[in-house]
Amino acid sequence: MSKLDAIRTKINEIDRQMATLFEERMEISREIAEYKKEQGLPVYDANREQALIKQNLTYVKNKDIQDAYISFLRHTMDVSKQYQKRIITHQQQTSKVLTITMKDTSYDIVIQNGGLQHIESYFSFTHQNVLIITDSGVPKTYVECLQQQIAHAVVYTFEQGEASKNFENYEKIIAFLIEHSFSRSDCIIALGGGVVGDIAGFVAATYMRGIAFYNIPTTLLSQVDASIGGKTAIDKAGVKNIVGAFYPPIGVLIDSMVLKTLDKRQLYAGLVEALKMGATSDASLFEQIEKSQDVFSDIESIIIRALLVKKSIVEQDPKEEHLRKILNFGHTVGHAIESKGGFQRYLHGECVGMGMLYFCSEEVKQRIQAVLEKYHLPTRCELLKEELLSYMMLDKKRTGDTISVIYVESIGKCKILSLPFEALDPYL
Ligand SMILES: NC(=O)c1ccc[n+]([C@@H]2O[C@H](COP(=O)([O-])OP(=O)(O)OC[C@H]3O[C@@H](n4cnc5c(N)ncnc54)[C@H](O)[C@@H]3O)[C@@H](O)[C@H]2O)c1
Incomplete structure (x- = not known):
């Protein structure tokens, strides 16, 4: 031997x-x-x-x-x-659970069609006080469904839309928590799209230096992207997500049934974030969206595949020190479009879609553009080069005179480029 x-x-x-x-x-x-x-x-x-x-x-x-x-x-x-x-x-047969494991914590994302009606099977809300944060566009039936199961929960509803992701609204929610005597051992549940998740998460991260946070994303965009990774934020002075914190939830429930009330435009915009994950990291996910005749008939499989891509990235780089930057593909320009007046005109996903057409090879650009057209998404950004550049100076991915951008060379493969500002010109 x-x-x-x-x-x-x-x-x-x-x-x-x-x-x-x-x-x-x-x-x-x-x-x-x-x-x-x-x-x-x-x-x-x-x-x-x-x-x-x-x-x-x-x-x-x-x-x-x-x-x-x-x-x-x-x-x-x-x-x-x-x-x-x-x-x-x-629910061995139907319920899927992804456990996100970070250095100091881990949390489960439960993916269950119809799961909203059985929230207490997944998470236990024995806290003395529970606040459900939602917005005026989230159908009331979902809020009521939660209230029926968590009888002692109180609800805070704000006006729907990106404009609510601001300090004023943040302060109002904090005041509401104080008024209702919330303590550090209580909890917040976000029920809504990325706007609700971002501001509710930021409130949870900062109220008494952090209270328990659960997220129930109800738009496709928030299910495939905003639900995972622990980023929370609000906007200020027209700059997206300029104030925020990394604050992982205790648990996330994704119920694709709630998407049935979401309008088509929102669905398509949400699909962009899944397309982004495919473009940078999973060619077969990209192809599934590209080739499918009816992508929404099996939307749960797209959600899970997108989440798996993001899970693998955020577990390796939770604080966006390097690898996680690839999730920003399309966002540098996308945020510029949103901030420079696009808030009212375009949805977040639509801006990201247009943003993806900048830093990629010609072949990739053509394929992305074809998918955007297939889903009736905008493909032309009206911003001038100078306007894009001035916004990029404020980007969180800027270091001194250089900025990190994500470049997709071929579908499923990307790299992080660190470019001086004067080298951006050919891309814009
Ligand atoms: N934290 C993260 O990692 C992360 C990632 C991506 C995006 N975001 C943020 O997410 C935000 C965009 O999120 P969004 O696209 O979900 O937009 P959104 O939260 O504004 O929701 C879109 C609209 O859909 C309504 N709505 C929500 N659920 C519904 C449902 N089930 N049926 C019918 N209507 C419903 C909302 O009221 C709103 O009017 C941006 O602020 C973006 O910065 C955060």
Whole structure:
């Protein structure tokens, strides 16, 4: 037997023992799930997970592998939580759960058609106070559906539209929380599109330095993009998302049934963000949108594929230090169009769609343009080069005299270019 074979024999034996222990662990996990179901307790308990990691780390003496052990533990706990959720919800066949694992936290995105009617099967709202934040465009039936299940929840509704993602509205919601004596152990649920999710998340991130936040995105755009990654923000002085925080939710529920009340234009605009994920990172997702005769007949599969792309990116780079920048494909120019008066005229997704036509090869540009036309999305931005440049000076991806832009060379493959401002001219 070679030396390598001998070593492998040892590792095989350890794996065998671990498989037995894994089975035992999952059996106990099942008992816990049944208990939690009986008592109406949530599957995820952040304090318990933190305490467990701290305690178990003391068993690992070799400091060099402690980080790896933490990842191993987190993964084991994620598997266990998913198993418990399956048992609790009794929806093994239909409910899909994506667990987003960040350095210090993890959260589940439950994807369930009709899930809004069973919110308490996924998340437990035992907090003394619960605030549902929504806007005037979200159908009232969805709000009522939540209120029926969370009887003690209060609702704050603001005027629909990007213009509400501002300080004034933010302050009003904070005042509402104070007036209703919300404490740090209470929670906020966002029920709406990206505007609701962004401002509600920012309120949650900052009220008393952070209270629990759940997100129920109700537009396609917010389901495929804004629901994942923990970015929250408000606009100021005409600049999009200029004030904000990274603040992951405790849980997200995506119910594609709610999309049936969304108008076609909003649906198409939301599809752009999924197209973006395909263009930069998943050629087959792009092709699915490009070739499908009726993309909305299986919209859940598009949502899941887009979420998987974003999950993989945000887990590697939660704070947008490098890789995550690729999610900004189309956004540098898109935000400029929005900010320079496009707020009223175009939807966010429409601006991103036009923005994608700038930093890409000719072949990619033609394919993206064809998809935008197929879904009746605008393809021509009226902004002058100078206007785009002046906005780009304010972009968060700017460092000194250079700016990071995402360039898609071929569908599914992109790179981050760091360009001095004077080199932008040929692209605009
Ligand atoms: N945080 C992130 O990672 C992230 C990512 C992408 C976009 N965003 C932000 O998201 C915002 C755009 O979000 P959006 O496109 O969802 O727009 P939106 O939130 O303005 O919603 C669009 C409209 O649809 C209405 N609506 C919502 N759900 C509905 C439903 N089920 N049926 C009928 N009407 C419904 C809303 O009232 C609104 O009028 C922008 O502010 C953008 O910056 C954030």
